[in-house]
Amino acid sequence: MPAGADLKVPGALPFITPNRVFYRVDTALVVPRVDTTDWQLRIHGDGVRRPLVLSLDDLLARPMVERDITLTCVSNEVGGPYAGNARWLGVRLADLLREAGVRPPSQGGPADQLVARSVDGMTIGTPVETVLDGREALLAVGMNGEPLPFEHGFPVRMVVPGLYGYVSACKWLRELRLTTFDAYDAYWVRRSWAARAPVKTQSRIDTPRAYAAPAAGRLPVAGVAWAQHRGIARVEVRVDGGAWQEARLGAEDGVDTWRQWVWPWDATPGRHTLEVRATDGTGAVQVERRSPPAPDGATGWHRIEVDVRAG
Numbered sequence: 001m002p003a004g005a006d007l008k009v010p011g012a013l014p015f016i017t018p019n020r021v022f023y024r025v026d027t028a029l030v031v032p033r034v035d036t037t038d039w040q041l042r043i044h045g046d047g048v049r050r051p052l053v054l055s056l057d058d059l060l061a062r063p064m065v066e067r068d069i070t071l072t073c074v075s076n077e078v079g080g081p082y083a084g085n086a087r088w089l090g091v092r093l094a095d096l097l098r099e100a101g102v103r104p105p106s107q108g109g110p111a112d113q114l115v116a117r118s119v120d121g122m123t124i125g126t127p128v129e130t131v132l133d134g135r136e137a138l139l140a141v142g143m144n145g146e147p148l149p150f151e152h153g154f155p156v157r158m159v160v161p162g163l164y165g166y167v168s169a170c171k172w173l174r175e176l177r178l179t180t181f182d183a184y185d186a187y188w189v190r191r192s193w194a195a196r197a198p199v200k201t202q203s204r205i206d207t208p209r210a211y212a213a214p215a216a217g218r219l220p221v222a223g224v225a226w227a228q229h230r231g232i233a234r235v236e237v238r239v240d241g242g243a244w245q246e247a248r249l250g251a252e253d254g255v256d257t258w259r260q261w262v263w264p265w266d267a268t269p270g271r272h273t274l275e276v277r278a279t280d281g282t283g284a285v286q287v288e289r290r291s292p293p294a295p296d297g298a299t300g301w302h303r304i305e306v307d308v309r310a311g
Ligand SMILES: Nc1nc2c(c(=O)[nH]1)N[C@H]1C(S)=C(S)[C@@H](COP(=O)(O)O)O[C@H]1N2
Pocket: 022, 023, 024, 025, 026, 027, 028, 071, 072, 073, 074, 118, 119, 120, 122, 151, 152, 153, 164, 165, 166, 169, 170, 171, 172
């Protein structure tokens, strides 16, 4: 991790999210506790020339990489908490798929959807083209230096930079099946969420908190911005609808992680509105228009109000 990725602003969240506070979204009423002695991962389906069945030992014997990747949930409202950044240890999914003989649609492969299935019956569909386009799609076994916690998918989960969790991050994985989007709708798609859902550029103010009452004077406005796999190029802040001010960004850890930002505010007494917007690595500015999380991720600028006390 580059020096300066974590700006350590008081009141902001750490750059790496500790496992115990990492958000959780799952449909399991009881967290599955997988017995690793008989756990197997099966890779099969359309265009798989060499189907694979791997035990946990088989998987653990393979070369491992460690990558910092920010995970976000499609159900997150603007300003919401369902985003976390962790260091994932795992096997490159693309290598395994190539070993199984899978080709992406752009190279004539018949399957455009990879359906992951968990031990608890969740199904999550991911574009085959995306997991084979060179990004670090992982079958993760470690999270922040520990084995994957039960709550986050022990023993193995998927992590794909740039896609919301419900189309990429299957926990308690047990099967990968190659098929098409035409032939199969995964769990959330049957419940009218989009079949394909790249992460939308978002930014969030973490300090001060909404409706906080800080004392007048200089205080840091700070938070995070994310646009996984495109990167964050710029974050701007404005007060009471005034001119946009350039925030200072934390060092870039890579295009797959969020970036912290901070802007020093000379706060004057009274009620004020603070707003933030980010620009991604392609130069696209975060969408201003508010839209709800369904069907493929919320848009809009995070806005909070604070009541500055006379200093
Ligand atoms: N088996 C299973 N995997 C799952 C889910 C689930 O409900 N069951 N939820 C998905 C969703 S919607 C998200 S956002 C991420 C959340 O991962 P986390 O709980 O580790 O933060 O897991 C994904 N993987």
